[in-house]
Amino acid sequence: MSPPYYPISDFGPVMKGAVIGGMGIFHVFVAQFAIGGGILLTYFEWLAQRGKEPHARAFLNSFFRVLVLISFVVGALTGVGMWFMTIQISPRTIGIMVDQFHWLWATEWTFFCLEILSGYLFYRYAEILSGRSRLTLLVLYSLAAWMSLFWINGILSWQLTPDGWTQSGNVWAGFLNPSFWPSLLFRTIVALTIASLMACVVINATPQLDREAKASLIHRASNLLVPMLLMPFLGVWYLSSIPADSRSWALGGSAAMTLFLTIAVGASLLIGLYALIGLVRQRLYINGATATLLVALAFGATAGGEFVREGVRKPYTIRQTLYSNSIRPAEVARLRQVGCVSGDPYPLRDAADYPNDQLKLGARVFRFQCSVCHTLNGMNGLSELAGTWTIDQKRMNIAKLQHTKPFMPPFAGTSKDLEALVQLLTWKREGEPKQWPLSQNKAVLGRIDQWLAEAGTVAAAPKEVAKAIRGGS
């Protein structure tokens, strides 16, 4: 079984994961703002109709304008952008997701249509509608937005915890996976939090409201921050639902994962303490600058959380199904026999830059197996990561890649492929000299073959990984 080959784009010194991660974080933040914003607006409409908040209507109009201009435009287009960007980074990942969940994605689309239409009707006609009609439109808008989250959450959480689906292939076993509910509830609270903080910004920026009105509205908006109390429990539930090795990396096994988790937890804690003690309990006034700062903190928390969610999936993009470099576990053994780029029809764009064919092969191996997460000399560059290794260290560490670093997939190529990659890294490290000798020593290739055989063709087993992390190896 050979993988399908796609043309691979070169992002220069920028790591592809950083590009899709950056866009993803921005999209998630805006999308969650849209979801929480709908619920907040429904709450304020209800307050206005019950006569509990005299300034609610004035706020509603200005907030809905912000919601429409941000979420309807940037939110919708970055959503499509995420799709296109995922195709750019890993067409195979999005392809498998579409294969498995296209009817659920289509279902999400029906809710997306309802969200956009009910939202726009409210935006355009709210002033001439009866109270009941206004509330109906807002309830439908909020429900549709949340249902959109419901469907996409199942697909995204499946990537990390496909558990039952892996055995049965049943779409519902994949959708209602172990991390589905904690993830959905956690994201719902995040959505409420972002909307509440954004509301505080908008309230401060609404000129027709006096200080007293603003204080009253801020107090109402801060009620939506109360569910943050549940965040620690949902966080623990989520962590307990993910695989042991993924959890281990987030909780100390990987310095980067732990750092980002700390950022997410720390930022959430700061927001939560300020919100619950300052805004809810002591009814403090929050000015525009502070509210904006809290929104920035919420963005930081979202960024940290999303980074961890994406990072702890390694070495997979879909656990047990597809490695980060878009190779299926079942394909590794065959690629070890036939070579990983023997079926790749796409030439090198910079072939003339390499002094010999072995380096050209190395460049193609790098492009196919490594370039999705690494650059050569830029961000997460292999020249830096493996630059100080001796040449034999490179050979062995790459041959036993899944054991060298448990979050790396196994090397999927022949000993010639591997040696070509090692020569490429060494040549790069040496400053790309014009002349470079071929490395064709049979004894070297034999040693690589032996290391490849010792490493096996499967990823490091989860228990082994967790054990290795605990042991500090």
Place this chain on the structure above:
Amino acid sequence: MDRVFPFGLPVATQTYLVLYVVTLLIHFLLIGYVLAGSAWLVVDRIVGGRLATSERPRWVSTIAADWLPFALGAAITAGVAPLLFVQILYKHSFYTANLLLFYRWMLMLPALIVGFYMLYLGKTPWFDARPRALQLVVRIVALACFLYAGWSWTENHLLSLDHGSWAGFYGSRQFVYTDATTWARCAVWLCAAMPTMAMTMAWQLRDRRVREGAETARDVRTLALAAIVSLVLLAASLIWYRSVLPASGRASLATPAAGLYLWFGPVAITFQLVGWIAALAAKRLTSLALVAVTIGVPGFALCAIVLREVLRLGRMDLDALVEVHQAEAHVGGLFVFLAFFVLNAAVITYCVVLVRRGLAGRPPVESA
């Protein structure tokens, strides 16, 4: 493909193809409104000042400026479904074309965001207070963004079909693709956009006249003339397109799969011409005109989209595609989709009815 499209194909392929065609049709009707509406506003900024008087508002421009942001939002939302189904149907070729065009393709997103905000800007009091030259710039930027998006889709589609060129295209570091049919195709879609916008606008003008007693005779005449000219140009573009189509493409169009649509396409254009000529003659939008145009526009769009698929399937390894579709059809969730499709369609209809009731007897809201 020895039977009329989509018959003669396995059920799985048929299902995905029909869903793709229907959702793309909805998307096209909306995007046609956006494209032609934006073009109309550019022309309006160039010549409108001379034609307009305060007593005689230009209804087409007023309505287009008012509704374009929503139409674009709806078009993008509607576009998500065909984007999903095209991935199921033609995954490898669609993804490859995306990847080959790389940043040129991805630039479409910021272009659409800029275009979107230009449309919103065009509804603000700030815009109304600016000099006409600046207003023209805003309108041109919006139109340019949408033209870029349309061109990108055409380019992507054609590159996805040209399997033999992929490796060479990649190696050459090119990011712009054209073939013999590119400009003729663009001309067909652009010329089809104006009559599409005119159909929706006709109903909007009628609504204004019925609800507010607005005097729309001059607008109907202008709209009808624009639609008739566009339809004539559309016919010419179709002849141009056929003349540049390679022999393999002509062979695909000669199969039974295309026959019905090749016949109904010109009929649909004729329906539109009859409708608009009737409106010109009566100096108003008669029921006959509205019905003829409302049959003709989606009818032509359906034929064009189906023929596009017939041409595409003619260049694909159909057996390999069918195998993939049959494997994909086994995943669950179809009935959930159908149930929520019906339910949400009903809820959307209810929302519209709710607003129509609220609108009854009340003045429209211009500032939304």
